[in-house]
Amino acid sequence: MLMAFKLALRNLIGAGLRTWLNVIVLSFAFVVIIWHKGILDGWDRQARTDMISWEAGGGQYWQQNYDPYDPFTISDSHAPVTGTLQNMVGHGTLTPILITQGTIYPSGRMLSVLIKGIDPAQKILAIPSAMLDTASGDIPAIIGTSMAASSKLKTGDHVTLRWRDRNGAFDATEIRIAGIFKTNVPTVDGSQIWLPLSKLQQMMLMPGEATILVCKQRNESFPAAAGWKVKDLDFLLADMNNIIKSKTAGGMVLWGILMMLALLAIFDTQVLAIFRRQKEIGMYVAMGMTRRQVVALFTTEGAMHAVLATLLGAVYGIPLLALQAIRGISFPVSGSDYGISMAERLYPHYGIRLIIMTILIVMIATTIVSYWPARKIARMKPTDALRGKIQ
Amino acid sequence: MKLLLAILCLSISSAYAQYPDGKEILKKIDQNLSSDNRIFTSKMIIHGRRTSRTIESKTWTAGEKKSFTEYLFPAREQGTKMLKLDDQLWIYSPSTDRTIQIAGHMLRQSVMGSDLSYEDLMEDNRLLNHYNAVVTGAENVAGRPCWVVKLTAFDPNMAYQGLKLWVDKERNIPLKEEMYAKSGTLLKRSELSNVENINGRWYPKKIVFKDMLKDGEGTEFIIGNIQFNAAIPEYVFSKANLKK
Numbered sequence: 001m002l003m004a005f006k007l008a009l010r011n012l013i014g015a016g017l018r019t020w021l022n023v024i025v026l027s028f029a030f031v032v033i034i035w036h037k038g039i040l041d042g043w044d045r046q047a048r049t050d051m052i053s054w055e056a057g058g059g060q061y062w063q064q065n066y067d068p069y070d071p072f073t074i075s076d077s078h079a080p081v082t083g084t085l086q087n088m089v090g091h092g093t094l095t096p097i098l099i100t101q102g103t104i105y106p107s108g109r110m111l112s113v114l115i116k117g118i119d120p121a122q123k124i125l126a127i128p129s130a131m132l133d134t135a136s137g138d139i140p141a142i143i144g145t146s147m148a149a150s151s152k153l154k155t156g157d158h159v160t161l162r163w164r165d166r167n168g169a170f171d172a173t174e175i176r177i178a179g180i181f182k183t184n185v186p187t188v189d190g191s192q193i194w195l196p197l198s199k200l201q202q203m204m205l206m207p208g209e210a211t212i213l214v215c216k217q218r219n220e221s222f223p224a225a226a227g228w229k230v231k232d233l234d235f236l237l238a239d240m241n242n243i244i245k246s247k248t249a250g251g252m253v254l255w256g257i258l259m260m261l262a263l264l265a266i267f268d269t270q271v272l273a274i275f276r277r278q279k280e281i282g283m284y285v286a287m288g289m290t291r292r293q294v295v296a297l298f299t300t301e302g303a304m305h306a307v308l309a310t311l312l313g314a315v316y317g318i319p320l321l322a323l324q325a326i327r328g329i330s331f332p333v334s335g336s337d338y339g340i341s342m343a344e345r346l347y348p349h350y351g352i353r354l355i356i357m358t359i360l361i362v363m364i365a366t367t368i369v370s371y372w373p374a375r376k377i378a379r380m381k382p383t384d385a386l387r388g389k390i391q
Numbered sequence: 392m393k394l395l396l397a398i399l400c401l402s403i404s405s406a407y408a409q410y411p412d413g414k415e416i417l418k419k420i421d422q423n424l425s426s427d428n429r430i431f432t433s434k435m436i437i438h439g440r441r442t443s444r445t446i447e448s449k450t451w452t453a454g455e456k457k458s459f460t461e462y463l464f465p466a467r468e469q470g471t472k473m474l475k476l477d478d479q480l481w482i483y484s485p486s487t488d489r490t491i492q493i494a495g496h497m498l499r500q501s502v503m504g505s506d507l508s509y510e511d512l513m514e515d516n517r518l519l520n521h522y523n524a525v526v527t528g529a530e531n532v533a534g535r536p537c538w539v540v541k542l543t544a545f546d547p548n549m550a551y552q553g554l555k556l557w558v559d560k561e562r563n564i565p566l567k568e569e570m571y572a573k574s575g576t577l578l579k580r581s582e583l584s585n586v587e588n589i590n591g592r593w594y595p596k597k598i599v600f601k602d603m604l605k606d607g608e609g610t611e612f613i614i615g616n617i618q619f620n621a622a623i624p625e626y627v628f629s630k631a632n633l634k635k
Contacts (some may be wrong), residue, residue, distance in 0.1 A: 109606070110602070170573070172578060
């Protein structure tokens with residue numbers, strides 16, 4: 001085996017430019033696959049962390065009528081927080097959020113918004129609700145940067161908010177923008193206004209009521225509560241996971257094209273080598289090598305492309321990818337504009353599993369395409385091969 | 392001191408005694424404005440920041456709960472139909488050949504850029520059934536003497552918990568209307584004019600709506616032909632009629 005390895009390496013280096021062209025293309029495929037997957041993994045980790053800390057918490061309880069994708073349900077999605085859930089709120093393991101709809105009138109324009117009431121003292125979500133706990137007489141509100149941009153509101157601005165209470169009666173009041181927060185999670189920002197929970201409950205004539213209850217992060221137990229549905233993290237992050245999955249599937253096309261180019265080149269090289277090196281094959285057999293050993297030699301030669309490509313890829317790929325992992329990649333268009341949780345700067349994550357798996361896949365694929373044409377050697381007659389007769 | 396208070400109370404009560412009963416006025420307004428059903432054509436002129444747009448439509452209404460509107464002009468809106476049944480609203484768009492139900496946020500959006508929201512279109516109630524009324528004074532509106540009537544909803548489900556009407560003393564028709572939020576914030580104002588006598592009832596043929604929280608010059612609503620208590624077949628108020 002060692003002899004085959006040594007011979008293969010010598011033959012490869014002897015082939016010169018042809019080998020290096022194959023190795024360069026294969027190393028490029030290597031680096032791009034790891035880079036692309038690293039970006040997706042980095043995005044997945046960042047989106048998951050952000051969504052847990054800004055929106056999902058450790059899971060949620062939804063009032064049984066609540067469906068965020070069905071606006072018909074929102075006016076009926078509220079219920080008093082009682083019993084076990086009330087105790088959990090008291091212990092700080094749950095925070096209630098009341099959700100309703102309304103309209104704001106910034107600069108004489110009309111803008112439909114979701115009004116969300118949150119406890120200013122809550123510590124479960126990253127929403128800076130403490131900014132709502134002001135002693136002044138007016139109603140403080142906080143909004144995200146995306147909402148601030150679309151409504152052209154600034155900290156300290158006053159704006160008229162109109163809503164309908166639980167009976168359907170219109171009411172309106174001035175609210176003060178107490179703060180603007182920056183988040184990568186558009187589902188807590190776009191077209192939303194956050195008010196103190198108790199104030200919103202009073203405005204809506206819904207004392208002690210909530211629409212959803214967010215559990216503390218890393219929560220594992222969800223005691224059942226009548227009238228409330230438990231939504232665990234798998235459910236709450238399902239949309240994000242599906243986006244990542246579809247992006248990964250899309251990325252497979254890119255990998256497929258790159259791999260095909262590289263493997264086709266190796267396959268072609270192998271076919272050419274076996275055709276041109278028939279005398280050499282005949283000589284190996286004449287000198288005592290079995291046909292299987294010769295097949296192994298040619299297969300090793302082909303597979304060595306992947307080894308060289310790994311080394312070459314490491315030479316330029318490690319510094320390049322490490323630089324991106326440290327500095328991140330900024331995208332000209334913000335994902336939050338499209339309702340996707342995505343930071344302005346993505347930091348790719350290259351896990352050891354990703355690197356090992358990529359190397360293994362490329363090695364195996366290269367070995368297969370190297371072995372495929374080498375099988376022909378097993379059917380060669382050594383005497384004809386020695387004479388260089390085409391078989 | 393007691394004498395002073397007595398004089399004050401007497402003068403206040405005598406001042407209110409000069410005014411007619413608020414409920415009587417509401418009853419007369421309802422007699423003029425409400426009918427079991429009606430069919431009318433209308434023109435809505437929406438004044439935007441730069442230009443104005445005109446939209447023409449034909450509407451069939453039955454009581455407070457059912458209404459069907461078909462847009463006739465401009466060509467872009469032609470064939471768009473709107474059906475209101477109770478507190479639900481559907482819109483049919485001929486360009487997409489689809490019917491969508493308007494709900495939630497969308498109900499608060501303005502109708503084709505006007506000062507009326509879809510929610511406003513869904514409010515059409517007899518005043519007497521939902522409000523208490525007190526006449527608080529007399530003022531002139533558009534040169535006509537009017538009673539100023541303050542309405543307070545006794546029904547907590549009414550969208551506008553407070554209304555203020557300027558009611559023509561002679562014709563018992565409001566010439567101006569203000570709609571208030573529960574907090575007392577003025578939300579909308581409408582001015583009614585071109586009052587005509589149609590089949591023995593006074594009816595305003597022009598209404599200018601203004602959303603007081605929004606910039607703009609408001610929306611004019613001009614009624615063309617109107618028929619009261621005409622026979623309207625039941626199928627008109629069906630979802631199937633939207634696609635016809």
